[in-house]
Amino acid sequence: MKPLKGLTGSGSTEWRTSKLPDFSLTDLEKKRLSKQRKLDAKRDPVERNKEGQFATPPSLASSIAKFALQLVSVDEPIMLEPSCGSGAFIYAALSAAEQTGIRYRDIVGVEKDQEFAEVAKNLWSEWGTTIIEGDFLDFATTSSLKADLLIANPPYVRHHHLPKEIKARYSAIVSRVTGRSPSGLSGLYVYFILASQLCLAPGAISAWLIPSEFLDTNYGKSIRKYLAENVSIERIHRFDPDGLVFDDALVTSLILVFRNKQPGKNHKVTFSEGDDINNPEGASLVFPQTSLHGESRWSGYFTQAPRSDLPETEPTLSDLFTIRRGIATGNNSYFIRSRDAVAADGIDDSDLIPVLPPPRRLNLPTISADPDGWPILSEQLVLMSSSEPEATIAAKNPSLAKYFEGADDKTRNSYLVRNRAPWYKVESREPAPILLTYMGRANGKGTPFRFILNYSRAIATNGYLMLYPRGVLENAIQEGSLTLEDVHKALQQFSQESLIAGGRVYGGGLRKIEPKELANVPAGSIFRQLGIRYNTSGDRLF
Missing domain, CATH: 3.40.50.150 (Vaccinia Virus protein VP39)
Known part of the structure; x- marks a missing residue:
């Protein structure tokens, strides 16, 4: 050289x-x-x-x-x-x-x-x-x-x-x-x-x-x-x-x-x-x-x-579901507790909301519920949240008021918490019949994402995406021509490759899909499997 x-x-x-x-x-x-x-x-x-x-x-x-x-x-x-x-x-x-x-x-x-x-x-x-x-x-x-x-x-x-x-x-x-x-x-x-x-x-x-x-x-x-x-x-x-x-x-x-x-x-x-x-x-x-x-x-x-590059008429998951992220509490270790611990503190949980465990601790494809809507799980969790004034809580549920009074400065001053009024009011969600674990690794199985059927009134944290049937799908369920089991089965058979392609990837094979990304995933195969038709002009679905 x-x-x-x-x-x-x-x-x-x-x-x-x-x-x-x-x-x-x-x-x-x-x-x-x-x-x-x-x-x-x-x-x-x-x-x-x-x-x-x-x-x-x-x-x-x-x-x-x-x-x-x-x-x-x-x-x-x-x-x-x-x-x-x-x-x-x-x-x-x-x-x-x-x-x-x-x-x-x-x-x-x-x-x-x-x-x-x-x-x-x-x-x-x-x-x-x-x-x-x-x-x-x-x-x-x-x-x-x-x-x-x-x-x-x-x-x-x-x-x-x-x-x-x-x-x-x-x-x-x-x-x-x-x-x-x-x-x-x-x-x-x-x-x-x-x-x-x-x-x-x-x-x-x-x-x-x-x-x-x-x-x-x-x-x-x-x-x-x-x-x-x-x-x-x-x-x-x-x-x-x-x-x-x-x-x-x-x-x-x-x-x-x-x-x-x-x-x-x-x-x-x-x-x-x-x-x-x-x-x-x-x-x-x-x-x-x-x-x-x-x-x-x-x-x-x-x-x-x-x-x-796909046909403009190809339906997406947003045509079937309203998709929302699970709740962000600002401090899960404080705002989410086991139901047994809450009972031991003498707190009445009748007005509190059940919440699901994080995805890594929930491996069931279907969540059943007891007559009161609590999920039948070995681990039952409670969301410590209320929208009522402190004086009202103290009168109705004094042990809960005492719990809130004992919160340390670190909890009260975290970014999400200090911008809430009252500070102990965690954002609300309606229970979703379908949940998606929006982040995971394939680990050789090819399934980083899991769809879960939820019969309980438990809501989910932001480790999940919450799917609510809408439009023609909601109408079909209400009319009885489709069941939630039919929908869940179709989602379980849905292409993981489509979800992976619609999301993003991080080091070590960590896959992730955000609500807007999931909403844009093409869903023609689900429409066909469920027998829901869509046309190619005007209102696409009928």
């Missing part, structure tokens, strides 16, 4: 070496990994999580560099690695170039952490690489660098770890690129991707190892909109949701690769999955980029066309 030309502090270029170093890239990589492990070991895991410092596995860095480099169209590219750490992608890019004979014009790494920046400088300076210690967002606004290849694993810093003044400054930078500020709930990687436009040459290739959350979340709309309208997306490759790319980060990751070029009307985007972007598992799916919109969710593209 030929010596490389790098950037000096002033931004000019010069040949860094007149000959190659006496040691090999492999030797340097071994040294880098040793120093990486030592730096990781000396840092508290909580601190590393807060700073979003998760080192890129070497094999993954090599795989990404190999894929990205083959898309570069210039002969002597300039490479940029934001947040380079000890230089995992620098090594991977140098190694890939050595194998293919490609010569870099410049390689630049930017690293905010002083210790990692020093390690990278000591390791890679002899290979024509310039390491700049500083914040990449500041670098993007001041540097004249225009990279032909950018490869990055940006810090995975959650929005609540970003100070307000930092968010404001980063938002101003991003506004220069997109004309709009990202959501305040955006993680740091969103700012990195949007600001990187300032450092890219026309036609440059960008490859990002990032969390998959932006595919579905509301805060991801800004980046989805930007990507769909302003660049040509080459590949979105998601790793196995049931595994973890990083041993120390509970997050599902993907590789986003795009070209800094306006997408043509016929440009297509490839969605793939597996451990290696160069060798995807199963069939990759290809869609016109024009079908991608910032307002729609993108995770469905890995398995099927998203909702916007």
